[in-house]
Amino acid sequence: MTSRFPDAGAVGAGGFVRDDTPTPEVDRREAVMASLAGTVRELVDATIRTTVADDEVHRVRDELALLVDRLRAAQLPGPAGIRYNAEFRAWNWGNAVVGAANAIAPPLEVVHDASGCHADVVLGAAYEGPPGLVHGGVSAMLLDHIMGVTASAMRRTTFTGTLTMRYRRGTPLGPLRLEARIVREEGRKVFVVASISDAEGVTVEADGVFIQPAGTPAVDG
Numbered sequence: 001m002t003s004r005f006p007d008a009g010a011v012g013a014g015g016f017v018r019d020d021t022p023t024p025e026v027d028r029r030e031a032v033m034a035s036l037a038g039t040v041r042e043l044v045d046a047t048i049r050t051t052v053a054d055d056e057v058h059r060v061r062d063e064l065a066l067l068v069d070r071l072r073a074a075q076l077p078g079p080a081g082i083r084y085n086a087e088f089r090a091w092n093w094g095n096a097v098v099g100a101a102n103a104i105a106p107p108l109e110v111v112h113d114a115s116g117c118h119a120d121v122v123l124g125a126a127y128e129g130p131p132g133l134v135h136g137g138v139s140a141m142l143l144d145h146i147m148g149v150t151a152s153a154m155r156r157t158t159f160t161g162t163l164t165m166r167y168r169r170g171t172p173l174g175p176l177r178l179e180a181r182i183v184r185e186e187g188r189k190v191f192v193v194a195s196i197s198d199a200e201g202v203t204v205e206a207d208g209v210f211i212q213p214a215g216t217p218a219v220d221g
Protein backbone atom coordinates (compact mmCIF):
# COMPACT_ATOMS: atom_id res chain seq x y z
CA MET A 1 0.00 0.00 0.00
CA THR A 2 1.27 3.46 -0.88
CA SER A 3 0.74 6.15 1.74
CA ARG A 4 -0.68 9.49 0.63
CA PHE A 5 1.17 11.10 3.51
CA PRO A 6 4.59 12.62 2.85
CA ASP A 7 7.14 13.39 5.53
CA ALA A 8 6.15 16.04 8.05
CA GLY A 9 6.27 19.51 6.56
CA ALA A 10 6.72 18.21 3.03
CA VAL A 11 4.30 18.94 0.21
CA GLY A 12 2.74 15.67 -0.98
CA ALA A 13 0.95 14.65 -4.14
CA GLY A 14 -1.69 17.18 -5.05
CA GLY A 15 -0.20 19.82 -2.74
CA PHE A 16 -1.28 18.21 0.52
CA VAL A 17 0.98 18.99 3.45
CA ARG A 18 1.84 16.57 6.23
CA ASP A 19 1.62 18.45 9.56
CA ASP A 20 2.20 16.72 12.89
CA THR A 21 -0.02 18.98 14.98
CA PRO A 22 -1.85 16.60 17.36
CA THR A 23 -5.55 16.09 16.64
CA PRO A 24 -6.80 17.63 19.92
CA GLU A 25 -4.81 20.78 19.14
CA VAL A 26 -6.20 20.84 15.57
CA ASP A 27 -9.74 20.44 16.95
CA ARG A 28 -9.21 23.20 19.51
CA ARG A 29 -7.77 25.69 17.04
CA GLU A 30 -10.40 24.83 14.42
CA ALA A 31 -13.16 25.66 16.90
CA VAL A 32 -11.48 28.97 17.72
CA MET A 33 -11.12 29.91 14.05
CA ALA A 34 -14.66 28.77 13.19
CA SER A 35 -15.93 31.02 15.96
CA LEU A 36 -14.08 34.00 14.46
CA ALA A 37 -15.21 33.16 10.92
CA GLY A 38 -18.82 32.89 12.11
CA THR A 39 -18.69 36.42 13.44
CA VAL A 40 -17.02 37.69 10.27
CA ARG A 41 -19.77 35.97 8.28
CA GLU A 42 -22.28 37.93 10.38
CA LEU A 43 -20.27 41.05 9.56
CA VAL A 44 -20.52 40.33 5.83
CA ASP A 45 -24.30 39.90 6.06
CA ALA A 46 -24.66 42.98 8.26
CA THR A 47 -22.52 44.99 5.83
CA ILE A 48 -24.66 44.04 2.85
CA ARG A 49 -27.92 44.78 4.62
CA THR A 50 -27.07 47.77 6.81
CA THR A 51 -28.93 51.03 6.35
CA VAL A 52 -27.14 52.99 9.10
CA ALA A 53 -25.98 56.52 8.30
CA ASP A 54 -22.77 57.25 6.37
CA ASP A 55 -20.92 58.55 9.46
CA GLU A 56 -21.63 55.33 11.31
CA VAL A 57 -20.45 53.29 8.33
CA HIS A 58 -17.17 55.23 8.37
CA ARG A 59 -16.71 54.69 12.12
CA VAL A 60 -17.30 50.94 11.76
CA ARG A 61 -14.85 50.83 8.83
CA ASP A 62 -12.14 52.49 10.93
CA GLU A 63 -12.69 50.13 13.87
CA LEU A 64 -12.57 47.14 11.53
CA ALA A 65 -9.28 48.37 10.03
CA LEU A 66 -7.77 48.19 13.54
CA LEU A 67 -9.03 44.64 13.96
CA VAL A 68 -7.53 43.65 10.61
CA ASP A 69 -4.17 45.00 11.80
CA ARG A 70 -4.39 42.83 14.94
CA LEU A 71 -5.00 39.67 12.87
CA ARG A 72 -2.18 40.67 10.49
CA ALA A 73 0.26 40.66 13.42
CA ALA A 74 0.93 36.96 12.74
CA GLN A 75 0.04 35.48 9.36
CA LEU A 76 0.75 32.46 7.17
CA PRO A 77 2.99 33.39 4.21
CA GLY A 78 0.27 32.28 1.75
CA PRO A 79 -3.03 30.41 1.56
CA ALA A 80 -3.93 27.84 4.21
CA GLY A 81 -3.69 24.76 1.96
CA ILE A 82 -4.77 21.27 3.01
CA ARG A 83 -3.00 19.61 5.92
CA TYR A 84 -3.02 16.09 7.34
CA ASN A 85 -1.53 14.62 10.47
CA ALA A 86 -0.45 11.04 11.08
CA GLU A 87 -3.88 10.16 12.49
CA PHE A 88 -5.56 10.99 9.14
CA ARG A 89 -7.08 14.17 10.61
CA ALA A 90 -7.32 16.64 7.71
CA TRP A 91 -7.93 20.37 7.83
CA ASN A 92 -8.37 22.94 5.05
CA TRP A 93 -9.41 26.04 6.93
CA GLY A 94 -9.18 28.36 3.91
CA ASN A 95 -11.29 26.27 1.53
CA ALA A 96 -13.83 28.43 -0.36
CA VAL A 97 -16.71 26.05 0.42
CA VAL A 98 -15.93 24.30 3.71
CA GLY A 99 -13.04 26.26 5.24
CA ALA A 100 -13.57 26.64 8.99
CA ALA A 101 -11.64 29.92 9.02
CA ASN A 102 -13.13 31.24 5.79
CA ALA A 103 -16.07 33.60 6.26
CA ILE A 104 -16.75 33.46 2.52
CA ALA A 105 -17.51 29.73 2.83
CA PRO A 106 -21.17 29.16 3.82
CA PRO A 107 -19.70 26.77 5.26
CA LEU A 108 -20.91 23.55 3.71
CA GLU A 109 -20.87 20.53 6.03
CA VAL A 110 -20.59 17.48 3.80
CA VAL A 111 -22.02 14.22 5.13
CA HIS A 112 -21.03 10.88 3.60
CA ASP A 113 -24.04 8.57 3.27
CA ALA A 114 -24.88 5.19 1.73
CA SER A 115 -25.27 6.56 -1.81
CA GLY A 116 -22.66 9.34 -1.85
CA CYS A 117 -22.67 12.67 -0.04
CA HIS A 118 -25.20 15.28 0.98
CA ALA A 119 -25.14 18.66 2.69
CA ASP A 120 -27.76 20.96 4.15
CA VAL A 121 -26.95 24.64 3.93
CA VAL A 122 -28.64 27.99 4.42
CA LEU A 123 -27.50 30.64 1.93
CA GLY A 124 -28.04 34.29 2.85
CA ALA A 125 -27.61 37.68 1.22
CA ALA A 126 -23.89 37.17 0.49
CA TYR A 127 -24.71 34.51 -2.12
CA GLU A 128 -27.29 36.45 -4.13
CA GLY A 129 -27.22 36.66 -7.92
CA PRO A 130 -30.62 37.47 -9.38
CA PRO A 131 -32.86 39.17 -6.79
CA GLY A 132 -33.57 36.71 -3.96
CA LEU A 133 -31.88 33.87 -5.83
CA VAL A 134 -28.54 32.12 -5.46
CA HIS A 135 -25.82 33.27 -7.87
CA GLY A 136 -25.31 30.60 -10.54
CA GLY A 137 -21.57 30.57 -9.92
CA VAL A 138 -22.13 29.93 -6.23
CA SER A 139 -24.37 26.97 -7.09
CA ALA A 140 -21.63 25.62 -9.36
CA MET A 141 -18.98 26.16 -6.69
CA LEU A 142 -20.92 24.30 -4.00
CA LEU A 143 -21.80 21.45 -6.36
CA ASP A 144 -18.20 21.23 -7.59
CA HIS A 145 -17.03 20.79 -4.04
CA ILE A 146 -19.51 18.15 -2.93
CA MET A 147 -18.99 16.28 -6.21
CA GLY A 148 -15.23 16.37 -5.71
CA VAL A 149 -15.56 15.04 -2.19
CA THR A 150 -17.88 12.31 -3.48
CA ALA A 151 -15.45 11.35 -6.25
CA SER A 152 -12.52 11.31 -3.83
CA ALA A 153 -14.45 9.04 -1.46
CA MET A 154 -11.89 9.89 1.23
CA ARG A 155 -9.34 7.55 -0.36
CA ARG A 156 -7.89 9.32 -3.41
CA THR A 157 -7.25 12.79 -4.82
CA THR A 158 -9.48 13.87 -7.69
CA PHE A 159 -9.68 17.18 -9.54
CA THR A 160 -12.61 18.52 -11.52
CA GLY A 161 -12.04 17.84 -15.21
CA THR A 162 -15.40 18.83 -16.66
CA LEU A 163 -18.44 20.18 -14.85
CA THR A 164 -21.81 20.66 -16.58
CA MET A 165 -24.66 22.55 -14.92
CA ARG A 166 -28.35 22.61 -15.75
CA TYR A 167 -30.24 25.41 -14.01
CA ARG A 168 -33.84 24.19 -14.06
CA ARG A 169 -35.29 27.16 -12.16
CA GLY A 170 -34.06 29.85 -9.82
CA THR A 171 -32.59 28.63 -6.54
CA PRO A 172 -34.04 30.73 -3.71
CA LEU A 173 -31.77 32.01 -0.94
CA GLY A 174 -32.50 30.13 2.29
CA PRO A 175 -32.35 26.45 3.26
CA LEU A 176 -31.12 24.08 0.54
CA ARG A 177 -29.99 20.48 0.19
CA LEU A 178 -27.14 19.26 -2.00
CA GLU A 179 -26.76 15.62 -3.01
CA ALA A 180 -24.04 13.88 -5.03
CA ARG A 181 -23.27 10.33 -6.06
CA ILE A 182 -20.87 8.41 -8.30
CA VAL A 183 -22.52 6.92 -11.37
CA ARG A 184 -19.51 5.14 -12.86
CA GLU A 185 -15.73 4.96 -12.97
CA GLU A 186 -13.37 4.40 -15.89
CA GLY A 187 -9.71 4.11 -14.95
CA ARG A 188 -8.74 7.42 -13.32
CA LYS A 189 -12.04 9.07 -14.31
CA VAL A 190 -14.95 9.24 -11.87
CA PHE A 191 -18.36 10.32 -13.20
CA VAL A 192 -20.52 12.10 -10.62
CA VAL A 193 -24.06 13.54 -10.70
CA ALA A 194 -25.41 16.03 -8.19
CA SER A 195 -28.28 18.38 -7.47
CA ILE A 196 -29.44 21.31 -5.37
CA SER A 197 -33.00 21.22 -4.04
CA ASP A 198 -35.26 23.55 -2.13
CA ALA A 199 -38.50 22.54 -0.42
CA GLU A 200 -40.24 22.35 -3.80
CA GLY A 201 -37.69 20.05 -5.44
CA VAL A 202 -34.60 20.18 -7.64
CA THR A 203 -33.42 23.58 -8.86
CA VAL A 204 -29.98 22.72 -10.29
CA GLU A 205 -28.54 19.51 -11.70
CA ALA A 206 -24.89 18.85 -12.44
CA ASP A 207 -22.78 16.12 -13.92
CA GLY A 208 -19.05 16.04 -13.91
CA VAL A 209 -15.91 14.10 -14.65
CA PHE A 210 -13.43 14.05 -11.79
CA ILE A 211 -9.96 12.78 -12.55
CA GLN A 212 -7.36 11.24 -10.32
CA PRO A 213 -4.19 12.95 -11.59
CA ALA A 214 -1.54 10.65 -12.98
CA GLY A 215 0.88 9.53 -10.26
CA THR A 216 -1.34 10.20 -7.25
CA PRO A 217 -1.94 7.07 -5.20
CA ALA A 218 -5.20 5.90 -3.70
CA VAL A 219 -4.90 5.40 0.06
CA ASP A 220 -6.14 1.85 -0.16
CA GLY A 221 -5.25 1.34 -3.82
Ligand SMILES: CCCCCCCC(=O)SCCNC(=O)CCNC(=O)[C@H](O)C(C)(C)COP(=O)(O)OP(=O)(O)OC[C@H]1O[C@@H](n2cnc3c(N)ncnc32)[C@H](O)[C@@H]1OP(=O)(O)O
Residues within 6 Å of the ligand: 144, 145, 146, 147, 148, 149, 152, 158, 159, 160, 161, 162, 187, 188, 189, 209, 211, 212, 213, 214
Ligand atom coordinates in the same frame (compact mmCIF):
# COMPACT_ATOMS: atom_id res chain seq x y z
C1 LIG B 1 -10.80 17.67 -0.46
C2 LIG B 1 -11.23 18.89 -1.25
C3 LIG B 1 -12.17 18.49 -2.39
C4 LIG B 1 -12.43 19.69 -3.21
C5 LIG B 1 -13.16 19.34 -4.50
C6 LIG B 1 -13.23 20.52 -5.39
C7 LIG B 1 -12.88 20.09 -6.79
C8 LIG B 1 -12.10 21.19 -7.47
O1 LIG B 1 -12.51 22.30 -7.53
S1 LIG B 1 -10.58 20.75 -8.18
C9 LIG B 1 -10.06 22.32 -8.91
C10 LIG B 1 -10.52 22.52 -10.31
N1 LIG B 1 -9.88 21.54 -11.23
C11 LIG B 1 -8.61 21.72 -11.63
O2 LIG B 1 -7.93 22.68 -11.31
C12 LIG B 1 -8.06 20.61 -12.51
C13 LIG B 1 -7.08 21.17 -13.55
N2 LIG B 1 -6.71 20.10 -14.49
C14 LIG B 1 -5.79 19.19 -14.15
O3 LIG B 1 -5.14 19.23 -13.11
C15 LIG B 1 -5.56 18.06 -15.14
O4 LIG B 1 -5.93 18.47 -16.43
C16 LIG B 1 -6.40 16.80 -14.74
C17 LIG B 1 -5.95 16.29 -13.36
C18 LIG B 1 -7.89 17.09 -14.73
C19 LIG B 1 -6.12 15.69 -15.77
O5 LIG B 1 -4.73 15.59 -15.91
P1 LIG B 1 -4.03 14.19 -16.25
O6 LIG B 1 -4.01 13.27 -15.08
O7 LIG B 1 -2.72 14.52 -16.86
O8 LIG B 1 -5.04 13.61 -17.30
P2 LIG B 1 -4.70 12.83 -18.65
O9 LIG B 1 -3.67 11.76 -18.36
O10 LIG B 1 -4.42 13.78 -19.76
O11 LIG B 1 -6.13 12.17 -18.94
C20 LIG B 1 -6.63 11.10 -18.15
C21 LIG B 1 -8.04 10.79 -18.66
O12 LIG B 1 -8.89 11.89 -18.26
C22 LIG B 1 -9.47 12.50 -19.44
N3 LIG B 1 -9.46 13.93 -19.22
C23 LIG B 1 -8.40 14.75 -19.04
N4 LIG B 1 -8.78 16.01 -18.79
C24 LIG B 1 -10.14 15.99 -18.81
C25 LIG B 1 -11.11 16.98 -18.62
N5 LIG B 1 -10.78 18.27 -18.34
N6 LIG B 1 -12.40 16.62 -18.67
C26 LIG B 1 -12.77 15.34 -18.94
N7 LIG B 1 -11.88 14.34 -19.13
C27 LIG B 1 -10.57 14.67 -19.07
C28 LIG B 1 -8.55 12.11 -20.59
O13 LIG B 1 -9.26 12.11 -21.81
C29 LIG B 1 -8.13 10.72 -20.19
O14 LIG B 1 -9.15 9.81 -20.47
P3 LIG B 1 -8.80 8.32 -21.02
O15 LIG B 1 -8.06 7.65 -19.90
O16 LIG B 1 -10.12 7.72 -21.33
O17 LIG B 1 -7.93 8.52 -22.23
